[in-house]
Amino acid sequence: MQLYEYKIIDSSDVKSAGMFKGKKREDLEAYLNELGLQGWELVNVDFRELEGEFGFSGIMKKAIT
Template sequence: MIDTRDVDAAGIFKGRKREDIESYLNQLGSEGWELVNVDYRELEGGSEFAGIMKRVSKY
């Protein structure tokens, strides 16, 4: 399971931006992970999410 806390932020009290979350998920995708379920919310101070990922099998 992954969530908003896994994404680097500009500071401890700064919210995560959509672009930061997208970049983080794209990085995981390039490492062979696939997002299979996500709960995503746009908030006034940033965004938050929780998701489930699985390793993509290679044949």
């Protein structure tokens, strides 16, 4: 039986270009791609856009080997 590890993520985990600059689509994509390279798979996500800034919360899973 395969076992999984889970991780809850959200926009606050994403580094942005500066303290007073919002997170852009490219920032979010880079963050999610980095997690994917570490073996994490996004299984649930809630995306939102407010005044040109993107935000999200989600659940990732990774197989335990």
